[in-house]
Amino acid sequence: MSLRVLLVEDDRLLRSSLRDALSVEGYDIRTAASLADARAQSQNALPGDLIDLVLLDLGLPDGDGQALLTELRRSSQIPVIVISAREAEGQKIRMLDEGADDYLVKPFGIGELLARMRVALRRRGHASEPALLHYQHGPLAVDLRLRRVRLGNQDVHLTPTEYALLARLVRQAGQVVTHRQLLTDVWGPEHTEQTHYLRLYMGQLRAKLETDSADPQHLLTEPGVGYRLAEPDVIC
Amino acid sequence: MDFSKRRHPGFALLAWAIAWGAMVTLEGRLDLANLAMGLVLASALSALWLPGWSSMLISAVAVLAFNWFFIPPKFTFTVDLHQNVLLLAALLLVNWIIAVLVIRQRHLTDEARNLATREARLRQWGDTLRDASDPVAHASALRSALQEATGNQVIVSVLHSLGQPMRDGTPVMVGEPDDQQRSGLVLCERDGRAIGAGSGRYDQLDDVYLPLRGRGITLGAALITGLKRHPDSEKLRSHLQALCDQMGSALHRSLMAAQEQQAREQAQLQATRNALLAAISHDYRTPLATIMGAASALQEQGDRLDINQRQRLAAGIVEESERLARLADNTLQLARLDAPGVSLRCDWESTEEIVGAVLRRVRSRPDGNRVGVWVEPHLPLLWCDAILISQLLENLLDNALKYSPSDLPVTLHARGDNGAVVLAVSDQGPGIAPAWQEKVFEAFQRGDTGPRALRASGDRGAGVGLAVCRAIARAHHGCILLRSREEGGSIFECRLPLRGQGQLPPPTIPPETDQ
Numbered sequence: 008m009s010l011r012v013l014l015v016e017d018d019r020l021l022r023s024s025l026r027d028a029l030s031v032e033g034y035d036i037r038t039a040a041s042l043a044d045a046r047a048q049s050q051n052a053l054p055g056d057l058i059d060l061v062l063l064d065l066g067l068p069d070g071d072g073q074a075l076l077t078e079l080r081r082s083s084q085i086p087v088i089v090i091s092a093r094e095a096e097g098q099k100i101r102m103l104d105e106g107a108d109d110y111l112v113k114p115f116g117i118g119e120l121l122a123r124m125r126v127a128l129r130r131r132g133h134a135s136e137p138a139l140l141h142y143q144h145g146p147l148a149v150d151l152r153l154r155r156v157r158l159g160n161q162d163v164h165l166t167p168t169e170y171a172l173l174a175r176l177v178r179q180a181g182q183v184v185t186h187r188q189l190l191t192d193v194w195g196p197e198h199t200e201q202t203h204y205l206r207l208y209m210g211q212l213r214a215k216l217e218t219d220s221a222d223p224q225h226l227l228t229e230p231g232v233g234y235r236l237a238e239p240d241v242i243c
Numbered sequence: 244m245d246f247s248k249r250r251h252p253g254f255a256l257l258a259w260a261i262a263w264g265a266m267v268t269l270e271g272r273l274d275l276a277n278l279a280m281g282l283v284l285a286s287a288l289s290a291l292w293l294p295g296w297s298s299m300l301i302s303a304v305a306v307l308a309f310n311w312f313f314i315p316p317k318f319t320f321t322v323d324l325h326q327n328v329l330l331l332a333a334l335l336l337v338n339w340i341i342a343v344l345v346i347r348q349r350h351l352t353d354e355a356r357n358l359a360t361r362e363a364r365l366r367q368w369g370d371t372l373r374d375a376s377d378p379v380a381h382a383s384a385l386r387s388a389l390q391e392a393t394g395n396q397v398i399v400s401v402l403h404s405l406g407q408p409m410r411d412g413t414p415v416m417v418g419e420p421d422d423q424q425r426s427g428l429v430l431c432e433r434d435g436r437a438i439g440a441g442s443g444r445y446d447q448l449d450d451v452y453l454p455l456r457g458r459g460i461t462l463g464a465a466l467i468t469g470l471k472r473h474p475d476s477e478k479l480r481s482h483l484q485a486l487c488d489q490m491g492s493a494l495h496r497s498l499m500a501a502q503e504q505q506a507r508e509q510a511q512l513q514a515t516r517n518a519l520l521a522a523i524s525h526d527y528r529t530p531l532a533t534i535m536g537a538a539s540a541l542q543e544q545g546d547r548l549d550i551n552q553r554q555r556l557a558a559g560i561v562e563e564s565e566r567l568a569r570l571a572d573n574t575l576q577l578a579r580l581d582a583p584g585v586s587l588r589c590d591w592e593s594t595e596e597i598v599g600a601v602l603r604r605v606r607s608r609p610d611g612n613r614v615g616v617w618v619e620p621h622l623p624l625l626w627c628d629a630i631l632i633s634q635l636l637e638n639l640l641d642n643a644l645k646y647s648p649s650d651l652p653v654t655l656h657a658r659g660d661n662g663a664v665v666l667a668v669s670d671q672g673p674g675i676a677p678a679w680q681e682k683v684f685e686a687f688q689r690g691d692t693g694p695r696a697l698r699a700s701g702d703r704g705a706g707v708g709l710a711v712c713r714a715i716a717r718a719h720h721g722c723i724l725l726r727s728r729e730e731g732g733s734i735f736e737c738r739l740p741l742r743g744q745g746q747l748p749p750p751t752i753p754p755e756t757d758q
Contacts, residue, residue: 096588096630114568116561166755203591203749206624210593221598221618221657228596230629231588 010059015045042070086127126181142177181238255289286338295346302338372493382417401463435461440471457495530563580714587628601636619658638708639668647672671732684713
């Protein structure tokens with residue numbers, strides 16, 4: 008059965024080209040051009056016809072996409088990918104902190120969109136189970152059960168904080184995790200402003216895990232937003 | 244000699260005492276007419292030291308006393324001889340004439356001195372006006388000048404603030420007027436005519452309201468309380484009006500200057516904006532032409548093209564769309580950074596991370612693999628807006644890739660240098676003529692709106708990209724410059740202070756032991 012995606016986008020051309028492109032990939036696309044339309048479709052869906060993922064544009068004619076995200080998060084963990092314009096830098100981060108799964112800045116390529124959707128849907132599939140326990144990307148392997156990090160054939164020794172940081176990224180591998188989320192989960196909610204902690208420990212992690220720390224392959228930076236662990240090769 | 248300022252009744256008393264002493268001593272030895280000379284002398288002397296009217300009174304009393312003591316029959320006011328009556332009358336008359344002359348002399352001296360003080364004050368006030376620059380300073384200076392001139396309480400209200408024509412209508416007020424005084428000031432400002440004592444309007448008032456008049460415009464008003472009670476209020480009023488008018492024309496002058504300045508800036512801004520718009524539309528046209536060509540080919544000839552041709556056209560569309568997107572980002576950023584009071588979203592950032600993120604984006608482009616990087620290990624954190632710095636680096640790399648042969652490397656170096664991070668992008672292209680090394684950044688800077696600069700940068704295609712780089716570097720209190728490499732090619736070097744906004748360094752984090 009194909010996955011149902013609700014595309015909330017007010018621009019007609021973008022909406023129809025995305026619908027075509029995603030339909031080709033086998034998704035069942037529902038579209039909404041306004042907040043009211045999107046609300047109606049997400050709330051009135053029949054039990055057998057529930058939406059699996061929402062692609063949400065921020066600037067809609069009858070309001071802000073943020074309102075819909077808040078409503079959705081009240082009742083469900085349905086994956087939401089935010090589509091934002093470049094001007095909405097601050098809002099993008101707020102949306103992520105409020106539970107959006109990922110974001111894309113317009114304009115974006117379809118390949119990028121499909122990758123983000125894949126990651127978001129995969130996470131949803133695991134939502135009821137324990138988080139991702141094994142991460143593999145190229146030579147890097149992380150086993151959360153055994154608390155073990157390997158690079159090729161070698162074990163890598165991490166400090167407790169380095170490990171906590173990596174494990175947090177592994178739990179959301181392929182998705183961006185904001186500075187605030189990382190600081191809250193690794194250091195505690197009273198440290199959400201201490202981004203220099205992150206810079207230091209991410210630097211140490213890159214030094215230990217990347218071949219060239221100025222050209223990282225695993226630990227990717229989203230400037231001004233947070234970090235993203237590269238999408239894993241396989242799911243174990 | 245300054246008489247009026249030194250009124251010493253003591254000296255006058257002394258003069259009279261000596262004169263009476265002499266007259267009593269010399270009585271009998273001199274005749275009456277000679278004795279009377281002592282009286283005249285004393286009266287003249289005392290007039291110098293006593294106020295005019297009292298000196299006249301005292302002279303009269305002295306003449307009577309002379310009659311009582313010296314003129315027979317003694318100790319009566321009766322006079323026997325006619326000639327003695329004449330003597331007394333002459334005495335009184337001479338004394339009074341002397342007193343009147345002294346009074347007039349004093350009056351003239353006072354007047355001359357007042358005139359001199361007022362002239363000095365006007366001159367000094369003119370100097371003050373030249374030095375002061377803001378309306379409140381002007382207003383309080385005027386207030387002190389008026390208060391010094393009158394010794395009375397003064398309130399000054401300046402209607403138009405300098406530099407900008409009044410819009411909100413709130414005058415700058417120096418002093419605390421009550422409601423009635425406030426409406427008096429407003430009325431005076433509105434009509435541009437004096438109100439109150441001696442002005443012909445509301446003459447019954449004790450106070451006077453004087454307008455601050457410029458050329459054909461009233462820019463405020465001053466209230467001088469209790470001027471009516473002031474001696475010589477009429478002359479003083481015209482002096483005060485002169486002071487006020489000096490203020491008025493000074494205000495008017497600076498108002499005009501400010502308006503002129505504003506108009507000039509507006510015109511310059513408009514010219515810059517036009518140049519910018521022309522350049523941006525030029526920059527947009529090139530990728531749009533490619534997209535239009537490729538997309539219309541796909542639309543109209545799609546079924547006649549083979550799969551490879553279609554693929555190539557589509558790739559062209561994607562690539563040029565990405566270019567357009569970057570261009571849009573740059574345009575947006577340039578507009579944002581050009582606005583006054585732009586706020587950056589600064590944080591402690593790692594140069595290595597920013598470089599890594601930019602590299603990943605650039606390497607995803609068709610010829611992005613030519614880019615090599617080297618980042619100095621253990622660089623301190625940089626206080627900056629990560630998104631802007633990434634944009635700066637991407638623009639520099641973009642520029643280097645575009646203007647160097649596609650088989651030669653482009654390198655990005657990041658190193659620390661004396662409290663700053665230096666980001667250098669070098670290519671091995673043809674380089675840029677020294678004459679253009681400054682201008683590549685300047686095509687859109689204010690003031691440089693000549694068609695030559697515009698065309699040259701347009702031809703190079705640097706467009707907004709490098710202008711944004713400079714704007715970003717400057718917003719971070721840094722700088723960017725272009726050098727020629729000795730071995731050919733160019734180096735764009737951006738220098739960013741580690742603590743651009745004077746931010747304190749982040750506290751050090753205690754090290755951890757390994758697991």
